[in-house]
Amino acid sequence: MTESLRQTDARCCAPDSRAVAARLAALSHPARIEILKHLSARNSCCCREVVDHLDLAQSTVSQHLKILVEAGLVRFAPDRQRSRYEVDRAALADVSASVTALVNSCCSGR
Known part of the structure; x- marks a missing residue:
């Protein structure tokens, strides 16, 4: 993100809006949705189990998991x-x- 966009975000957006946006961004990839579905069906699992389920490279799954962890999901x-x-x-x-x-809040008047 460029510096001017960061400054605009800081001026116009409440911290909770930024947090929600970060979490929604983490949900914006189909592989991450599938990872969440897989994890939701279990108490916990390791990266290898997710790799085996999704048939993706271990490095790819690790990167997606990192994004989901950083987003707090x-x-x-x-x-x-x-x-x-x-x-x-x-x-x-x-x-x-x-x-x-x-x-x-956006659609209550409809």
């Missing part, structure tokens, strides 16, 4: 030589509530 915990990943259900519920509130 997925948590990870070291487990010996691997990391275990799990969906942060509360964070996803917050995103859902934010989108619902946005839709309701």
Whole structure:
């Protein structure tokens, strides 16, 4: 992002709007949606399990997981030589509530 866009974001956008936008951006790739679906069906799993399920390169899955973790949608915990990943259900519920509130505020007059 360019410096002028960062300055504009800082002036016009509330911190909670920026947080929601960051989480929605993390959800904007089909592979990340599939990763969330896979993780949601389990308590937790390692990167290898996601790789096997999606048939993507390990490096690709790792990058997608990193984006989801940075957005706060997925948590990870070291487990010996691997990391275990799990969906942060509360964070996803917050995103859902934010989108619902946005839709309701924009479309309530219809």
